[in-house]
Amino acid sequence: MNKDKIVIGIRLKNFRIALIADVILLLSLFLPMTSSGFDGGSVVAIVKKLTEAGSGGRYLYFAGIAFVLFQTALSIFSNIRPGKKAGTVWMVFAALNTIVITVELFASKLIFDGASLSEQKFLVKDFGLGFWISFIAAYVSLVYVMKGMRVHTGYIVLVILSIIWLFPILWIVLTAFRGEGGYYVGYFFPKNLTFDNFIKLLSPGSIIPFRKWWVNTFIVAVCTCLLSTIIILATSYTLSRTRFAGRKTLMKFMLIIGMFPGFMSMIAVYNILKGIGLSQTLAALVIVSAAGSAMGYYICKGFFDTIPKSLDEAATIDGATKWQTFIKITIPLSKPIIIYTILTSFLGPWTDYIFPSMVLGDKQESYTVAVGLKWLTDFQRIDSYYTQFAAGALMVSIPIVILFIVLQRFYVEGLSGSVKG
Amino acid sequence: MAKREQKTNPVSIFIQGDSITKLSYLVWGLGNIVRGQVTKGLIYLLLEILYIWFMISSGIHNIIMMGTLGTSTQGMTFNEEIGIYEITQGDNSMLILLYGVIAIVVSAIFFGVWMSSVYSGQMVYKLRQGGHPVPTFRQDLKSLVDGNIHRLFLFFPMLGIIVFTVMPLIYMILMAFTNYDAEHQPPGNLFTWVGLENFRLLLSSTDTLSATFWPILGWTLVWGFVATFSCYFFGIFLAMLINSKGIKGKKVWRTIFVTAMAIPTFISLLVVSTMLGKNGIVNVLLQTWGFTTQALPFLTNGLWAKATVIVVNLWVGVPVTMLMVSGILMNIPAELYESAAIDGAGPVTVFVKITFPYMLFITTPYLITNLISNFNNFGVIYFLTGGEPNTLNYYKGAGKTDLLVTWLYKLTKDSKDYNLAASIGIIIFIISVVFSLISYSRSKALKDEEGFQ
Numbered sequence: 001m002n003k004d005k006i007v008i009g010i011r012l013k014n015f016r017i018a019l020i021a022d023v024i025l026l027l028s029l030f031l032p033m034t035s036s037g038f039d040g041g042s043v044v045a046i047v048k049k050l051t052e053a054g055s056g057g058r059y060l061y062f063a064g065i066a067f068v069l070f071q072t073a074l075s076i077f078s079n080i081r082p083g084k085k086a087g088t089v090w091m092v093f094a095a096l097n098t099i100v101i102t103v104e105l106f107a108s109k110l111i112f113d114g115a116s117l118s119e120q121k122f123l124v125k126d127f128g129l130g131f132w133i134s135f136i137a138a139y140v141s142l143v144y145v146m147k148g149m150r151v152h153t154g155y156i157v158l159v160i161l162s163i164i165w166l167f168p169i170l171w172i173v174l175t176a177f178r179g180e181g182g183y184y185v186g187y188f189f190p191k192n193l194t195f196d197n198f199i200k201l202l203s204p205g206s207i208i209p210f211r212k213w214w215v216n217t218f219i220v221a222v223c224t225c226l227l228s229t230i231i232i233l234a235t236s237y238t239l240s241r242t243r244f245a246g247r248k249t250l251m252k253f254m255l256i257i258g259m260f261p262g263f264m265s266m267i268a269v270y271n272i273l274k275g276i277g278l279s280q281t282l283a284a285l286v287i288v289s290a291a292g293s294a295m296g297y298y299i300c301k302g303f304f305d306t307i308p309k310s311l312d313e314a315a316t317i318d319g320a321t322k323w324q325t326f327i328k329i330t331i332p333l334s335k336p337i338i339i340y341t342i343l344t345s346f347l348g349p350w351t352d353y354i355f356p357s358m359v360l361g362d363k364q365e366s367y368t369v370a371v372g373l374k375w376l377t378d379f380q381r382i383d384s385y386y387t388q389f390a391a392g393a394l395m396v397s398i399p400i401v402i403l404f405i406v407l408q409r410f411y412v413e414g415l416s417g418s419v420k421g
Numbered sequence: 422m423a424k425r426e427q428k429t430n431p432v433s434i435f436i437q438g439d440s441i442t443k444l445s446y447l448v449w450g451l452g453n454i455v456r457g458q459v460t461k462g463l464i465y466l467l468l469e470i471l472y473i474w475f476m477i478s479s480g481i482h483n484i485i486m487m488g489t490l491g492t493s494t495q496g497m498t499f500n501e502e503i504g505i506y507e508i509t510q511g512d513n514s515m516l517i518l519l520y521g522v523i524a525i526v527v528s529a530i531f532f533g534v535w536m537s538s539v540y541s542g543q544m545v546y547k548l549r550q551g552g553h554p555v556p557t558f559r560q561d562l563k564s565l566v567d568g569n570i571h572r573l574f575l576f577f578p579m580l581g582i583i584v585f586t587v588m589p590l591i592y593m594i595l596m597a598f599t600n601y602d603a604e605h606q607p608p609g610n611l612f613t614w615v616g617l618e619n620f621r622l623l624l625s626s627t628d629t630l631s632a633t634f635w636p637i638l639g640w641t642l643v644w645g646f647v648a649t650f651s652c653y654f655f656g657i658f659l660a661m662l663i664n665s666k667g668i669k670g671k672k673v674w675r676t677i678f679v680t681a682m683a684i685p686t687f688i689s690l691l692v693v694s695t696m697l698g699k700n701g702i703v704n705v706l707l708q709t710w711g712f713t714t715q716a717l718p719f720l721t722n723g724l725w726a727k728a729t730v731i732v733v734n735l736w737v738g739v740p741v742t743m744l745m746v747s748g749i750l751m752n753i754p755a756e757l758y759e760s761a762a763i764d765g766a767g768p769v770t771v772f773v774k775i776t777f778p779y780m781l782f783i784t785t786p787y788l789i790t791n792l793i794s795n796f797n798n799f800g801v802i803y804f805l806t807g808g809e810p811n812t813l814n815y816y817k818g819a820g821k822t823d824l825l826v827t828w829l830y831k832l833t834k835d836s837k838d839y840n841l842a843a844s845i846g847i848i849i850f851i852i853s854v855v856f857s858l859i860s861y862s863r864s865k866a867l868k869d870e871e872g873f874q
Binding site for chain 2: 105121123150152164169188231235237250256261263265321323324326370382397400404405411412
């Protein structure tokens with residue numbers, strides 16, 4: 001072989017390993033694809049049987065065989081005459097092959113049972129040596145081709161992880177648009193797509209007062225957000241910028257108070273709310289979450305601490321009061337942390353479940369979306385309302401996700417602020 | 422002046438003060454009134470009158486009642502005039518305790534007002550003696566937006582914290598020392614002080630209670646560590662993967678994971694819990710794909726449920742760590758990597774010797790707070806398993822995946838054993854404090870080292 005030939009951007013050593021994997025892949029075509037306990041034989045035999053049964057699944061295995069042949073040919077070619085173009089084609093085929101074999105792993109049962117390949121039902125454990133060897137060889141080959149081509153192998157991991165992470169999201173989206181109702185369905189992709197779930201949920205005559213819930217939560221979120229932001233900013237500014245007797249004690253006190261689990265005092269808060277006649281009202285939610293918001297001053301204070309003190313001093317020399325310094329200097333310099341505070345305190349009421357559920361009890365028209373949606377997944381209701389629950393979940397999530405992705409930068413700054421502090 | 426003031430204390434002011442100062446301990450604001458701050462003094466006096474009125478009308482009674490938490494049980498007495506049994510109003514221990522706590526908190530606040538009146542009177546006295554002008558009420562008000570801005574800014578936040586956090590907490594802490602359980606529910610029954618009995622039952626009895634407490638505590642600790650560190654390492658791995666040089670479309674990859682994180686957790690957890698049920702889509706798919714013939718007990722078998730909870734928590738928690746770590750990764754000085762590359766260090770060595778120590782150095786405080794919040798991670802457990810599967814070996818209602826917090830919640834919401842719930846709350850508090858103290862001393866030691874600066 002042309003030993004001295006160096007192609008820029010290619011690692012020949014990895015090509016050799018990939019070639020070995022490809023040869024194994026080719027050989028494994030002749031090994032039994034299913035175990036002896038199951039009536040299948042090698043992949044060629046399976047394609048034959050599926051063709052006799054007229055199953056469309058035969059194309060999958062046929063494609064598998066064809067891709068392996070292509071891949072081996074390209075492999076040999078690339079090893080003799082390494083080049084970027086042939087290498088890329090080789091890599092594409094290797095990727096296709098891993099996809100096909102992964103699909104085979106999941107779809108074989110459906111195809112085999114559909115074509116009644118054998119009297120007994122197929123299970124994954126019935127796959128034979130041939131399948132498992134080619135499964136591993138396909139991935140090994142792909143990894144080494146990618147390494148040889150200097151393409152980051154992390155893409156494989158990222159694709160797999162993305163599928164895992166998007167799986168529940170995809171499921172809830174599909175369920176929201178599913179025409180057939182019910183919790184239990186035996187398939188992933190809905191048979192009919194419809195907007196009915198959304199329309200039903202939003203129609204004024206709906207049994208589920210979802211519109212009311214949404215509006216409730218929105219009102220609570222806006223009010224809480226306003227009050228909490230003001231309180232947090234004022235508290236953080238005072239603790240960061242002014243010095244007064246008892247400041248340290250106050251901070252320690254809040255730290256210690258914060259270590260008691262919040263649920264512990266919930267029943268007492270509930271009794272107090274009842275005492276002032278606010279139980280089962282939305283105002284109670286706003287008041288209680290705003291009242292406790294000062295405890296979360298840390299991140300904001302950490303940010304204020306980084307603003308140079310000399311700015312304040314200069315303002316004081318110019319005759320500004322502390323109030324003016326706060327409004328005219330500190331606030332304009334703290335945009336990221338203000339957005340972070342607004343974002344987190346706005347999102348709070350959308351996700352809070354425990355406290356609202358306790359305060360609101362059984363008064364359904366006052367529910368927030370969190371309480372309402374949980375109420376829909378109750379075992380008595382889940383079967384009739386599962387698709388509407390999904391639609392509701394989607395309607396709550398989409399605005400939040402968009403808001404979050406747009407303001408992600410500020411969130412990260414807040415997060416790293418919490419690390420610093 | 423502020424410094425001199427700090428050195429004096431109420432006792433020394435009393436001993437050194439003249440008769441008016443001494444008298445103003447009894448009549449709040451007298452010093453201010455006599456020395457020219459009439460409005461301010463009158464406000465103090467008014468507050469004193471309000472407090473005395475409150476204490477006489479109900480406060481003293483409420484505090485005294487706390488001693489016994491009520492003596493007369495609600496009962497039926499025969500009313501001879503009408504000839505039927507009537508319910509006689511008994512004492513309501515719950516309300517007695519609540520009102521008592523309110524009276525105590527109010528007293529504490531007024532104690533603060535009292536002290537402030539003493540200091541304020543002393544300050545006017547000093548100003549007068551030094552021949553300085555005494556600030557008028559208008560000037561005092563103006564100082565609220567300047568020198569005394571902390572009073573203006575902290576008034577409402579502190580009021581909120583006192584009413585809705587401190588007061589309820591004191592109430593619940595006291596409850597840990599009573600027998601306010603399912604059998605002692607007011608208004609039908611009274612409850613009373615029992616000292617440390619609840620803690621004894623939880624910690625050291627042979628009762629089902631301690632047979633429930635210890636396993637749940639164990640699982641809480643295991644869960645806390647596993648959940649925190651699995652998310653941490655996986656998050657670092659993912660962030661490093663996305664941030665590594667050869668990966669294109671970093672923003673797209675990050676957005677995929679951030680999307681999963683931006684969905685409100687309760688929604689994703691509810692969805693996942695419906696997916697993992699016996700007839701949920703995961704089991705359906707596993708069966709149609711031929712991986713198993715029977716539904717897997719993701720949430721119904723103790724061990725399975727614990728594993729499921731940890732895995733699902735990864736799904737929720739990894740993107741958060743990923744986002745946080747991404748920022749830190751970019752801040753690692755590039756020289757460190759360059760010199761490592763010159764020395765011929767492989768990727769593993771670089772991670773073990775540079776990336777990871779740097780990361781650990783910066784994120785230790787975050788890790789500890791995360792650990793504590795995972796001990797108290799109510800959401801994941803509540804929405805996924807609800808603490809189930811239940812077991813008869815445990816105290817009523819508690820299940821295999823219950824954490825201390827979820828058990829606490831069940832004890833308040835379902836079985837109404839408030840005393841036990843409060844005791845567990847205190848235990849959780851102690852655990853949090855211990856871990857925070859460790860973190861505090863640790864991170865201080867690290868900061869002094871300045872290893873990476």
